[in-house]
Amino acid sequence: MDNLTTRQQRILSLIIHEYIRTAEPIGSNRLVSEYNLDLSSATVRNEMAYLTEAGFLRQPHTSAGRIPTEEGYRYFVGNLMRNTTLSEDARRTISHQFYQSRNDISNWMHLAASILANQSKVASLVTPPHPEQVRFKHLELISTHNTQILSVLVLEGGEIHQSVLTMNLPVSQEDLSITSNRLSELFLAKNHIEIEKIQGEFSELEHSIKDWVISEMKQTESLTAGEVILDGLTNVLSEPEFVESDEARRALKLIEERTLLQELISRSILKEPTNGVQVLIGGEGTWNELKQMSIILAKYGQPGVVTGTLGVFGPIRMSYGHSISIVRFLSSLLSDFVAEQW
């Protein structure tokens, strides 16, 4: 079943290539003339018949050309795809853009999403870098009004949480400084369980702050990927499948709503992907709603310390080689970035 001859592989590749380009069913004559094959259309027809039998191609109707099945794409990605790399030029441009906005996290996440979308011509997603083990680094308390405190919690890895807390009684900035110093020292490098266990006297103020710190840390730890930044939806949207089919549009809507995406990220990121990039084609039988879409995901960051996810998604008829190389490049770029900063 899976042992195709070189010629069959070649033909499958060409069909996929041409179909990605044109979104039209590919016939034998057309293939031969388009690519100047040293074969007659009849021979190609025979091979096509075999590939159809084997489940890699299908016909929308008798007497139409062939289009790849999910299985066909999968075989292609798994066995036939040649590994494209980005041009040195493109890579330099991208790196440069990053180094310009290196400081602000939210900034470069959006930048990453935008680059992914523009380069791949499909839609992109990026989740924030997320600490895998959440440990306390520093606490800062700043009085704003009478009873209001702006609390800033810095975690190991540099993630920052801020909240405005309201106390029962007014507190002076001096008290706040003392409190934050004391707690910072006590909590240093501990995770939330260890903080919970700390024995000792706590004032009412300290107690409130401690509770807040613990709840923030817990929340951070539980949440796999809170926010998901999307970009380039309109790229996908002007593809013929999405213009024509209501179903495809519904799939896109589902993705925009994030819930499916989050499930998908957390599930698929578990099985460690082949060479860093994971390709989900047509929902992989599990997600029926995504029959017409493919998703390419990669982790970035430092395994075990901080990691995030990024990727692209678009019609199942997408340019895998190109998309994968972009995702891979950006994932390694961001990883370097994160490593440099943390």
Add this chain to the structure above:
Amino acid sequence: MDNLTTRQQRILSLIIHEYIRTAEPIGSNRLVSEYNLDLSSATVRNEMAYLTEAGFLRQPHTSAGRIPTEEGYRYFVGNLMRNTTLSEDARRTISHQFYQSRNDISNWMHLAASILANQSKVASLVTPPHPEQVRFKHLELISTHNTQILSVLVLEGGEIHQSVLTMNLPVSQEDLSITSNRLSELFLAKNHIEIEKIQGEFSELEHSIKDWVISEMKQTESLTAGEVILDGLTNVLSEPEFVESDEARRALKLIEERTLLQELISRSILKEPTNGVQVLIGGEGTWNELKQMSIILAKYGQPGVVTGTLGVFGPIRMSYGHSISIVRFLSSLLSDFVAEQW
């Protein structure tokens, strides 16, 4: 030109209402039967002819029904629209959702965008609350590696900036604490110009930090609305005008790219809007690319202190009454929110 009789206004309203519902040109017979008018179709025809003459309606072709012109929508929004309010129920639900995620800014911005999109059934945008006068509040320096410093700058209003700075030489946490205390005291409540003017001795470390603080503050002040959060693009995308017309899709793409949007926000927010909500219909003659779209914007926050922008956008054929009431409600909700926190 602008003084329509009550009957003409009524007919214009009905046509707009029906057109928004069906996206089809509206004929006289249909209007009479659909709304059980106490008029003959001939009379309605006469009025339609007048409204067409006056520029409020147009015919896609002779012997077709009428559709509203931009001018027609504008007259409707300005004079005829009845002010709908959200149901008490809906309002409670929304408030509730907000109070749940009240702490995290980025969190409730996304929430706001999502609520706007879901309620209005079109696309939405939200910009972060942005201080109008940028003043220094507090500085925190935390050592991460040898030469790397995590710097956290808190501005009046509570906005937080963080960066990782790299020094030439290693610095101890102790030195950093001293530096941050000294600078915090010196810079307190000053804007970037005043900070620049401060006389006195600065160590090399202090100098670097000072430069960074100034550049962050400058940047914050110049940037009207850095990030723009979008949601609900797919709502718009399944409207017939966007399915059918390439031009409309291009407009949406342009919006997703943000640059046009930012220009639009900064320009339109200047002229203080009528009762807080500004409605841009069909690009208002200025933005040709947006001929088929309408945008509803409102500020939120505390004027003069921190403000952001939120709104919805969709096909020019959108349900203005409903959308405006949602935008207005969310703007006041977020304003309360911001007021409570700052």
Add this chain to the structure above:
DNA sequence: TTTTAGCACTCTCGTTATTAGAGTGCTAAA
């Protein structure tokens, strides 16, 4: 044994013709 030329057959899609129906504007009567 493999490849290919040839051919009959199938199905889509674009074109053209036709028509039903919805809509209009105008005139004249109510």
Add this chain to the structure above:
DNA sequence: TTTAGCACTCTAATAACGAGAGTGCTAAAA
């Protein structure tokens, strides 16, 4: 001032049709 009536216009749906692209199969060629 309103409306019934009517001739006229234009679209959009439907049907009929043929070109074209594609297929699978058979038999001959390599």
